[in-house]
Amino acid sequence: MTRPAPLWAGRTLALLGIVLVAANLRTAATSLSPVVGAVAADIPLDEVGLGILGMLPPVMFALAGLVAPRISHRLGLERFLILAIVAMTAGFVGRALAAEYSLLFAGTLVALAAAGVGNILLPPIVKRYFPDRVGLMTSLYATCVSLGTVLPPAFAFPIADLAGWRASLGVWAILALVSLPPWISVLIRSRKRSRAAALDPAPELEEPAPGMIGRVWHSKVAWAIAIVFSLTSFQAYSMFAWLPKLLVDQAGVGEFEAGLLLAFWGAIGMVASIVAPILSARLSNVGWILHIGGVGFVLGYLGLLVAPGVSPWLWIALCGVGQGIFPACLALINLRTRTHEGSIALSGFSQAVGYTLAALGPLLVGLLHDATGGWALSLILLAATSALFVYFGFVLRHPRFVEDETASREVA
Structure with a gap:
């Protein structure tokens, strides 16, 4: 039985990227409700509109589960995750700048769809880069998901009180953007096939199983x-x-x-x-x-x-x-x-x-x-x-x- 490699052994960027992406997976879902009163002062929101926004997280996460595996099979895990991070950032910025409900809805939908893609991609990414430490890495990123669930409600209202609701919603775009550079670097390095093989001790697992989806x-x-x-x-x-x-x-x-x-x-x-x-x-x-x-x-x-x-x-x-x-x-x-x-x-x-x-x-x-x-x-x-x-x-x-x-x- 082989000993697990150190977490940082040639995969520090992947480790950092996983942690940062995980911290973003719930911010779109939990940052809006604490400041919805302030938002309603500028954008008319009735009960139906609020109900639709409240149902979006599980709906978009479910749709991502149907679509993301097929797209990732064509684009690759890293490329698709980079696109999701870019979309998430755009969604946060879009809803922070929204002047009407339709734009608020569109920005929230885009951010949540991107978060749903991240939900789907993180487990196989852990398997690719940390096959020897699945339990530990899942523990680490699940904890970061929990932090991303707890922190937005805690900081949303104080930020809105200090700088307005647009700043409170838009600030999470910064966290999303910070998670982008590690994955761009990982993608560049992954093109060197010898390095990728060294990271994965079981290269035969890279061969796709036709029709698995x-x-x-x-x-x-x-x-x-x-x-x-x-x-x-x-x-x-x-x-x-x-x-x-x-x-x-x-x-x-x-x-x-x-x-x-x-x-x-x-x-x-x-x-x-x-x-x-x-x-x-x-x-x-x-x-x-x-x-x-x-x-x-x-x-x-x-x-x-x-x-x-x-x-x-x-x-x-x-x-x-x-x-x-x-x-x-x-x-x-x-x-x-x-x-x-x-x-x-x-x-x-x-x-x-x-x-x-x-x-x-x-x-x-x-x-x-x-x-x-x-x-x-x-x-x-x-x-x-x-x-x-x-x-x-x-x-x-x-x-x-x-x-x-x-x-x-x-x-x-």
Whole structure:
């Protein structure tokens, strides 16, 4: 068994590029809502317009999952990622300069589409440049994604208060632009085939598996990972949308404490992002992560249902444990594929399916609340969908590879 090479061994630029891109993957989704009141003072925004903007993140992430694998197969991972970074920067600038809703919508759509492409490309890029450290690198970039989720809401309003909402939205273009030079340098260096072969100890994995993008739909492993991705995203989007209001109504906490509890939930998720991918790469039975995460979610939701006022911090902590499933899913994209093309295909497939179903989470939770006037059925729905993690923990407990399941379809 070969020893893993140091992270910086001939791939420092790729390491820096992965970290910077990961930090940009949620800024477009989380930087607008904190300043929407200020935006509405200059650009008319009704409830429908706000609702459309709120649905864009999972919709664009899902569409990227369908389109990005095929485009990356033609352009190459690095070239396509560079184009996505340029588009993201343009999207941020465009919506910061928007004078009407259509331009605000267009800029947001472009930025989110580019972020969706980044979602799809990062797992196979990790597999290409860090095949010996999949768990560690997935942990690193998942943590950066979490930071990109938490920081924009924290800084959006102070920046808007100081320099206006346009500066608050436009400042994230700088972070996107900073992630561009490392990948331009990597692309230039990758043209030297001898250097590229030295970076990848298994050059045979560079050979494409014909039709892998289509065959992945016939893999049981791919479907299991896609459903787990759907369920964990379902929980996350529902919590982001409704947790503060649920805590105020159900647990009787104040709005300030509800905000702190949401931040606490996010902080536990950040810790989970560090730990779960590393464990996924090291455990012989990765199903334990799904079992523990699923039980955490279920106990947390049931606590909020039957004894919400006893210890809301405990119930939110238990729900936070469940967040380890999402970064574990990101790691499984590489741990359950043998080739780069398999990783691209599985990344696109699982995220296309996952984000499509995730978009239903906030809607269903909100509809159940409106229909009943309470949160009981919403919490039962969240607990029931979380219980499925335990089942899929058994399905994914042993290493089976997507390419092996779909090999029989190669000839067809």
